Amino acid sequence: MMTETASETPIARRFPVDFVWGAATSAFQIEGAADADGKSESIWDRFCATPGRIADASDGRVACDHYHRSRDDVALMSDLGLNAYRFSISWTRVIPDGSGEVNAPGLDFYDRLVDDLLEAGITPFPTLYHWDLPQVLEDQGGWPARATAEAFAEYAGTVARRLGDRVTHWTTINEPFVIANLGYLMGEHAPGRTDLGAAIAASHHVLVGHGMALDAIKEVQPSAEVGIVVNFTPVTPVGDSPFAVDRQRVANDYENRWYTDPLSGKGYPDYTVERLGWDQREVEPGDMELIARPVDFLGINFYTRKFVGAIDGERGERGGVTSMGWEIHPPALGRLLRFLDESYDFPKLLVTENGAAMPDTERDHDGRIADRDRIAYLAGHLEQVLDAIDAGVPVGGYFAWSLLDNFEWAWGYGPKFGIVEVDPRTQERRPKQSALWYADLIRSSTIPPIDRP
Numbered sequence: 001m002m003t004e005t006a007s008e009t010p011i012a013r014r015f016p017v018d019f020v021w022g023a024a025t026s027a028f029q030i031e032g033a034a035d036a037d038g039k040s041e042s043i044w045d046r047f048c049a050t051p052g053r054i055a056d057a058s059d060g061r062v063a064c065d066h067y068h069r070s071r072d073d074v075a076l077m078s079d080l081g082l083n084a085y086r087f088s089i090s091w092t093r094v095i096p097d098g099s100g101e102v103n104a105p106g107l108d109f110y111d112r113l114v115d116d117l118l119e120a121g122i123t124p125f126p127t128l129y130h131w132d133l134p135q136v137l138e139d140q141g142g143w144p145a146r147a148t149a150e151a152f153a154e155y156a157g158t159v160a161r162r163l164g165d166r167v168t169h170w171t172t173i174n175e176p177f178v179i180a181n182l183g184y185l186m187g188e189h190a191p192g193r194t195d196l197g198a199a200i201a202a203s204h205h206v207l208v209g210h211g212m213a214l215d216a217i218k219e220v221q222p223s224a225e226v227g228i229v230v231n232f233t234p235v236t237p238v239g240d241s242p243f244a245v246d247r248q249r250v251a252n253d254y255e256n257r258w259y260t261d262p263l264s265g266k267g268y269p270d271y272t273v274e275r276l277g278w279d280q281r282e283v284e285p286g287d288m289e290l291i292a293r294p295v296d297f298l299g300i301n302f303y304t305r306k307f308v309g310a311i312d313g314e315r316g317e318r319g320g321v322t323s324m325g326w327e328i329h330p331p332a333l334g335r336l337l338r339f340l341d342e343s344y345d346f347p348k349l350l351v352t353e354n355g356a357a358m359p360d361t362e363r364d365h366d367g368r369i370a371d372r373d374r375i376a377y378l379a380g381h382l383e384q385v386l387d388a389i390d391a392g393v394p395v396g397g398y399f400a401w402s403l404l405d406n407f408e409w410a411w412g413y414g415p416k417f418g419i420v421e422v423d424p425r426t427q428e429r430r431p432k433q434s435a436l437w438y439a440d441l442i443r444s445s446t447i448p449p450i451d452r453p
């Protein structure tokens with residue numbers, strides 16, 4: 001009979017001591033205060049007010065009321081032991097007309113938030129654009145128009161001048177693929193347009209805006225670390241007919257290389273540029289150099305993978321799914337991290353979002369949400385992060401999506417991504433078991449054992 005000796009007990013693997021441990025949110029999804037203190041209308045305010053756009057006909061007018069509760073939310077983060085917080089800044093609070101006059105109370109809100117975070121020992125990671133474009137700029141053409149990129153850089157400079165004495169880590173844009181494609185091609189997100197030409201133009205201008213904003217921040221604060229956040233949905237091929245292979249290549253280029261290739265100086269993927277019939281008329285001299293300005297880190301948002309074959313909807317064997325029907329397949333994150341490391345030269349990778357919408361129907365004897373499925377999701381993905389670090393991939397941090405249950409865009413408030421429950425009637429916050437588990441992980445730098453659902 002085997003007896004367990006000290007030498008046979010597996011040694012828990014540890015994350016590096018300087019690992020960044022955070023949670024992420026975005027302005028529109030949590031702040032509420034939709035027209036407080038001079039804030040103007042964003043494309044998401046308009047989209048929510050358009051009948052039929054949001055599954056439960058809800059909006060972001062109150063959301064988690066974070067605008068009025070940010071102090072308590074910082075205290076909550078501190079209780080959980082987070083050492084970083086990724087949030088976004090609302091352009092419509094800071095420059096309500098999109099460009100021009102600065103709205104002091106809007107900027108003051110973020111100024112206070114940054115001070116509160118720093119006082120609590122939490123490093124602020126603001127994102128300058130998480131989808132809430134001033135409606136006034138959409139009315140002038142939105143991201144398909146180059147002027148939006150210029151206005152974005154002006155706004156970035158304004159924020160950096162105010163917060164740059166304390167904020168050391170910035171991300172410019174969140175998920176350029178989603179901005180361009182869900183907003184301008186699929187029409188599922190604000191502003192709800194369905195035009196391939198507009199989507200491709202938007203994808204280019206979002207990258208140009210990123211490059212211009214990076215320059216604007218570095219001009220104010222040369223030592224700042226600046227990155228961009230890209231979402232990836234790795235493509236798993238189904239079938240190997242020439243037609244299937246073509247579709248897989250286009251899907252992979254369009255969803256997973258369209259942004260990182262130009263950010264790394266490789267230009268847009270040729271094969272897919274040709275397949276889309278894009279004549280690159282929006283690309284002006286100097287743009288590709290601007291887009292390829294060195295970033296200090298690449299932010300990676302990862303949730304799931306997709307199957308692509310010859311027929312729409314065709315797929316291989318799938319694992320379990322979240323309550324949004326997204327497949328849970330942690331090895332795809334590990335492969336993605338290694339692919340990014342091998343294919344590009346980003347000095348550091350940060351997992352800026354990872355998490356799952358789960359049903360949250362079970363509670364423990366204290367009434368706390370017993371989300372063992374979310375814990376298993378997080379643990380599975382964090383194992384992959386550890387494997388990647390062990391293999392030499394420079395992953396420097398991880399942000400759970402999301403700190404709070406919040407407004408999940410076109411899905412409304414149905415899907416729950418938070419590690420902290422928010423009662424929509426009382427706004428009471430209550431950490432779920434996943435939050436306590438995550439706090440344990442941060443304290444010990446090792447992945448605590450999990451009780452599989």
Ligand code: IFM
Pocket residue numbers: 026029175301353401408409417
């Ligand atoms: O809620 C979103 C977030 O705003 C951007 N990344 C994906 C999350 C889940 O869909």
